Ligand SMILES: Nc1ncnc2c1ncn2[C@@H]1O[C@H](COP(=O)(O)OP(=O)(O)OP(=O)(O)O)[C@@H](O)[C@H]1O
């Protein structure tokens with residue numbers, strides 16, 4: 063076998079595996095989107111309906127507007143308020159993520175440049191994240207009720223901020239480590255005060271990393287379920303909690319509506335991802351700075 | 354104005370002493386080269402002068418003023434890093450302009466000065482490029498320009514030429530020299546390349562293991578090394594070092610080589626030397642090689658192992674049963690034609706012989722021992 067033949071076989075195998083993998087990954091997404099356009103009788107029809115026929119947007123109208131269309135009579139759902147949940151999620155996730163990334167960046171810089179945390183402490187920080195949230199949620203809800211944080215946006219922001227902080231510190235540290243110290247020192251000896259070195263030299267060089275970290279944390283907080291369920295739920299409802307309300311003992315699962323809501327939850331993330339994709343590619347490939 | 358004094362300067366990293374109580378005074382407008390093998394503390398010394406490392410003990414004075422507690426930007430120094438450390442997200446012009454912006458120079462004046470300095474180091478055609486698009490030598494010049502434009506009183510250069518090929522190195526070496534002449538500033542240059550040190554320096558500071566072994570002009574260091582380390586470090590090919598012992602024969606003091614079994618008479622000033630182990634050093638150019646059998650008396654006769662013609666001169670390598678071959682350099686064209694194995698008679702220039710004691714220290718005369 064010649065070398066080029068080997069290469070061809072190699073790439074055929076590679077692409078076949080990747081295609082299979084892509085199908086496995088993409089199928090649930092496809093299923094979500096297609097279900098959201100199906101009329102109610104096709105939600106769990108047998109034989110399986112893969113492509114909605116006829117297409118309908120009634121699920122979307124039902125979930126996202128006040129219009130109660132035909133199919134509803136069959137499944138009576140308590141009045142849902144997805145837009146309020148959407149607003150809550152947006153506010154809580156963005157605030158918590160911003161806090162996490164800003165604080166994370168400050169700590170990561172301190173660790174990278176001044177070792178404010180030793181290696182052991184850094185590892186302990188990561189270990190914190192390995193505790194399953196279910197372990198802390200019961201005592202936490204006691205504290206929260208004592209502090210009046212239960213069922214408040216502030217309470218959720220606080221816990222999201224704290225639980226994602228280890229991730230942002232670790233991720234951002236790896237980006238800051240990539241910026242050679244000497245580049246900063248060069249700015250310093252050329253007369254730049256500390257803050258200008260940070261703003262003009264360090265920040266532009268880790269911008270992609272910050273954006274990548276931001277999106278990562280945003281996805282975590284945007285789709286968080288357990289803490290939102292146990293620490294909030296009635297006054298403050300986030301989208302994942304809202305989603306869980308589309309099923310019940312009497313109504314059964316309202317798949318079409320759920321799918322329509324899920325699409326609404328997913329689209330903003332995809333949208334943000336598209337806007338910042340240039341940074342993501344760079345942020346996740348590291349090593350952008352030539353030494 | 355920019356006289357720099359290092360007084361008992363010391364730097365420890367935990368248990369490791371990187372710089373051991375060194376004392377150096379660098380005069381205004383002097384070109385001083387710190388040279389030594391890897392890990393001897395050159396960079397650490399330079400970084401202490403710049404203010405990036407706090408000395409464990411000792412003082413740094415610039416223009417008579419103690420600057421230990423001064424921020425790097427307040428010391429009036431310019432530094433070119435070994436890695437160049439350009440700002441990768443700024444164009445060459447923006448890189449050069451950075452220092453001027455920090456000094457709040459107005460834009461029009463900035464542009465003029467950037468242009469001026471770019472012409473000086475010949476990189477006007479690069480001004481709009483990004484650092485990643487520049488070659489090693491170009492980055493080097495950008496780093497230099499970026500520092501030049503701020504008119505520092507002193508330039509600190511940390512192995513600035515180490516990443517370049519031989520030709521560029523020579524070119525930029527000449528450029529450094531030219532700049533030093535033109536600017537009349539103090540230059541502190543760090544390198545581990547003895548040739549760079551020899552060609553550039555007004556004064557060389559030789560370091561080893563955090564200690565200064567010798568300071569002096571290049572010629573002083575070359576012709577009058579204080580120990581076998583310095584002798585060995587300078588010169589290419591380096592000095593021949595033969596271990597052996599001092600023997601006395603009929604009132605004459607002679608050196609007997611530990612291997613090869615030959616003896617060489619020593620100059621009279623060594624007459625008082627006691628018998629004992631010693632190292633003899635002689636530079637390749639101080640050994641005269643002639644074909645055997647022409648009637649002259651030679652110190653020793655050896656078979657050539659390798660002939661290396663360099664054009665103007667020829668290097669001859671001999672095996673003397675030691676780790677390193679014995680090297681001589683000959684300007685005679687006949688030598689370039691020699692086959693290996695040919696026997697040559699060698700004569701050592703008596704007055705050029707250096708002797709080093711067992712601890713490596715130079716022995717200058719018999720009475721000293
Ligand atoms: N930040 C540091 N922490 C611990 N040890 C250090 C640090 N910086 C330098 N050293 C040690 O100090 C010694 C001197 O280092 P230095 O960088 O000054 O050497 P150098 O003479 O510049 O060598 P080279 O020619 O390889 O650049 C080395 O043994 C080095 O390992």
Ligand SMILES: [Mg+2]
Nearest residue numbers: 395396397512
């Ligand atoms: Mg160094």
